Amino acid sequence: WILMVTTRAPTNIAVIKYWGKRDEKLILPINDSISVTLDLNHLSATTTVAVSPSFEEDRMWLNGKEIPLSGGRYQNCLREIRSRAGDFKDEKRGIHIKKEDWCKLHFHIASYNNFPTAAGLASSAAGFACLVFSLAKLMNVNDDLSQLSAIARQGSGSACRSLYGGFVKWAMGNDLNGSDSVAIQLARETHWSDLVIIIAVVSSRQKETSSTTGMRESVETSTLLQHRAQVLVPGRILQMEDAIRNRDFSSFARLTCVDSNQFHAICLDTNPPIFYMNDTSHKLINLVERWNRHEGTPQVAYTFDAGPNAVMIAKDQKAATHLLQRLLFYFPPPPENEMSSYVLGDKTI
Ligand code: DP6
Numbered sequence: 001w002i003l004m005v006t007t008r009a010p011t012n013i014a015v016i017k018y019w020g021k022r023d024e025k026l027i028l029p030i031n032d033s034i035s036v037t038l039d040l041n042h043l044s045a046t047t048t049v050a051v052s053p054s055f056e057e058d059r060m061w062l063n064g065k066e067i068p069l070s071g072g073r074y075q076n077c078l079r080e081i082r083s084r085a086g087d088f089k090d091e092k093r094g095i096h097i098k099k100e101d102w103c104k105l106h107f108h109i110a111s112y113n114n115f116p117t118a119a120g121l122a123s124s125a126a127g128f129a130c131l132v133f134s135l136a137k138l139m140n141v142n143d144d145l146s147q148l149s150a151i152a153r154q155g156s157g158s159a160c161r162s163l164y165g166g167f168v169k170w171a172m173g174n175d176l177n178g179s180d181s182v183a184i185q186l187a188r189e190t191h192w193s194d195l196v197i198i199i200a201v202v203s204s205r206q207k208e209t210s211s212t213t214g215m216r217e218s219v220e221t222s223t224l225l226q227h228r229a230q231v232l233v234p235g236r237i238l239q240m241e242d243a244i245r246n247r248d249f250s251s252f253a254r255l256t257c258v259d260s261n262q263f264h265a266i267c268l269d270t271n272p273p274i275f276y277m278n279d280t281s282h283k284l285i286n287l288v289e290r291w292n293r294h295e296g297t298p299q300v301a302y303t304f305d306a307g308p309n310a311v312m313i314a315k316d317q318k319a320a321t322h323l324l325q326r327l328l329f330y331f332p333p334p335p336e337n338e339m340s341s342y343v344l345g346d347k348t349i
Contacts, residue, residue, distance in 0.1 A: 001052060001053070001093055001095050002050055002051070002052040002054075003050065003051050003052070003088075003090075003095070003138060004048060004049070004050040004051075004138075005048070005049055005134050005135075005137045005138040006046065006047065006048040006049075006134065007046075007047060007130055007133050007134045007137060008040055008044050008045070008046045008047075008130065009040075009044060009045055009047075009126045009127075009129040009130035009133060009162050009163070010037050010038045010039060010040045010042070010043065010044045010126055010162060010165070011037075011038055011043045011044065011045075011115070011123065011125050011126040011162060012035040012036065012037040012038065012125055012126075012158065012161045012162045012168065013035055013036055013038065013197070013303060013305070013311045014033050014034065014035040014158065014161075014303070014305065015034055015035060015036060015240060015252070015255070015256040015259065015301075015303060015313075016032070016033050016034040016233060016236055016237055016240050016255070016256075016259050017033055017259055017260070017263040017305075018031065018033035018157050018158060018170060019031075019215050019218060019225070019228075019229075019263055019266060020215050020218060020219045020225055020229060021157070021215060021216070021219065022172075023176075023178070024216070025072070026153075026154060026177070026178040026181075027153050027154050027155075027156070027157045027178075028172065028173065028178050028181050029157055029170065029172045029181070030172065030219070030225075030226075030229040030230075031172055031228070031229040031230075031233040031234070031237075032169060032170060032171055032172050032233065032234070032237045033158075033161070033169070033170045034167065034168070034169050034170075034186065034237060034240050034241070034244075035158070035161045035167070035168050035170075036166070036167055036168075036195075036197070036313070037161070037162060037164060037165045037166060037167075037168060037189070038197060039165075039189070042114075042115075043113075043114065043115040043123075043126065043199070044113075044114060044126055044130075045111055045112065045113050045114075045123065045126035045127045045129075045130040046111070046112050046114075046130065047109065047110070047111040047112075047127070047130040047131050047133075047134045048109070048110045048111075048134070049107055049108070049109050049131070049134040049135050049138050050107065050108045050109075051105050051106070051107050051108075051138060052105075052108075053105065055105070055106040055107065055108055056106060057106050058078065058106050058107050058108075058109075059106075059107075059108050059109070060074065060108075060109040060110075060111070061108075061109070061110045061111070062111050062112075062113075062127075063111075063112055063113060064110075064112075069109075073128075073154065073155045073156065074131075074155070076154040076155070077128065077131060077132055077135070077151055077152070077154055077155045078107070078135070080151040080154065081132065081135040081136055081139060081141060081151060082102050082103050082139070084136075084139075084141045084142070084143055085099045085102040085139035085140065085141060086099050086139065086140035086141060086142055087099050087140065088139070088140050099140075102139055107135070107138075109131065109134075111127055111130065111131065113126065113127065124155070124156040124158070124159060125156060125158040125159045125161065125162045126159075126162055127155075127156070127159070128152050128155030128156045128159035128162075129152045129159045129160075129162035129163050130162075131152075131155065132148055132151050132152040132155065132159070132163075133148065133152075133163065136148055136151075145163045145164060145183075146163075146182045146183060146184060147182070148163055149161070149163045149164075149170075149182045149183035150178060150179065150181060150182045153170075153178070153181060153182070153183075154178075157170070158170075158211075160181075160182065160183040161183045163183055164183060164184075164185040165185075165188065165189035166185055166186070166187045166188045166189040166190075166191055167185070167186040167187040167191070167192075167244045168183050168184070168185055168186060169183065169184055169186050169237070169241070170182070170183045171183075171184060186241060186244055186245075187244055187245070191244075191247075192244065192247050194247075194315065194316040194317070195313055195314065195315070195316070196313070196314040196316065196317055196319070196320035197311060197312070197313050197314075198311075198312045198313075198314060198320060198323060198324065198327075199309060199310070199311050199312070200284060200309060200310040200312065200327060201309050202278065202280045202281055202284070202308040202309050202310065203278070203280075203307070203308050203309070209274050209276075209306070210306070211305075211306040214267065214270070214274050214276075214306055217270050217271070217272075217274065218266050218267065218269075218270045218274075221269075221270050221271040222266050222269040222270045222271075223269065224265065224266055224269045225266050225269070228262060228266060232262070233259075236255055236258075236259060239251060239255055240252070240255050240256075243255060249298060249315045250297055250298050252301060252313075253292070253298035253300070253301035253313070253315075254298065256301040256302070256303050256313065257285075257288075257289075257301055257302055257303070259303070260302065260303040260304050261285075263304075264276060264277055264304065276304065276305075276306050276307055276308060277304050277308050278308040280308065281304055281308045281309075281310060283330075284302065284310045284312075285302060285310075287326060287327075287330065288300050288301075288302050288312065288323075291322075291323075291326065298315070299314065299315050299319040299322070299323070300312050300313065300314045300315065300319055300323050301313045
């Protein structure tokens with residue numbers, strides 16, 4: 001026999017960034033972070049997990065290519081889920097797995113991303129959230145989403161926020177074992193449905209410094225990072241929670257842009273410095289800043305993760321339409337390309 005579960009998880013975009021760990025193994029952060037989860041139809045991961053007595057080892061395929069499961073992160077997630085497994089019974093097929101027997105079985109895992117892997121679009125967030133959720137369904141795990149988020153966190157920090165839709169906070173927690181370093185939903189996906197997210201893919205090339213390496217180097221060498229994590233972010237988190245609660249776009253946009261720019265300033269303050277944004281990213285920032293200033297009140301927020309691609313959050317559909325017109329004006333696409341897959345490249349504004 002074979003049992004299979006398939007689930008889909010969206011990616012999330014941090015508006016107050018996670019950057020720096022206090023525990024590398026358990027993936028415990030040095031500050032709280034807040035994100036917005038994209039809707040499921042766009043940037044998401046789809047993961048099928050299968051279990052059968054005929055499988056001799058755990059194996060995984062990512063976008064059709066087998067990848068080693070030896071990495072500690074996958075093993076940590078598998079171990080945690082196995083330890084919480086429940087009994088499984090399918091009378092019709094005569095399958096009965098006792099909870100203690102799951103550790104004798106092996107899994108085959110196939111995961112697909114529908115967006116450029118490792119181009120700074122947090123594909124690992126969707127990937128690990130989806131993996132953990134699929135495994136939990138397969139093994140009848142009874143934990144709630146916040147407990148599952150603590151497992152996804154051990155795959156990739158930002159993954160814990162993808163278990164929920166809407167606006168999500170990852171509370172850094174205090175416990176040494178990480179039990180309170182979990183994601184909680186701040187607002188449902190319907191709370192602020194005017195917002196429109198536009199992602200400008202500046203480059204689909206793999207980033208040079210992974211988030212994991214980059215934040216380790218920042219923790220070791222940036223003198224600004226502790227000040228950011230301990231003094232600046234805690235206040236900003238409270239303000240961002242208020243802005244989201246009140247659907248206050250001006251504050252939301254200001255905090256989002258300031259936090260993104262500060263995260264990249266930390267990257268510059270790292271030794272050797274890390275450059276995630278490129279000239280096109282800087283031009284996009286200028287475009288939005290100038291437009292917001294011209295309007296007198298923010299129409300669009302921008303934020304950049306560990307890569308040059310811009311995530312722009314427009315106030316409403318009207319602002320999104322204007323933004324797209326501006327982008328198309330400054331970065332005219334070749335006619336044969338579709339906008340959805342159009343890479344901006346290094347053009348000048
Ligand atoms: C800039 O979650 O990818 O996107 O925990 O080492 O897997 P690991 O790092 P990861 O880092 C994400 C960093 C970020 C900011 C954020 O998503 O909060």
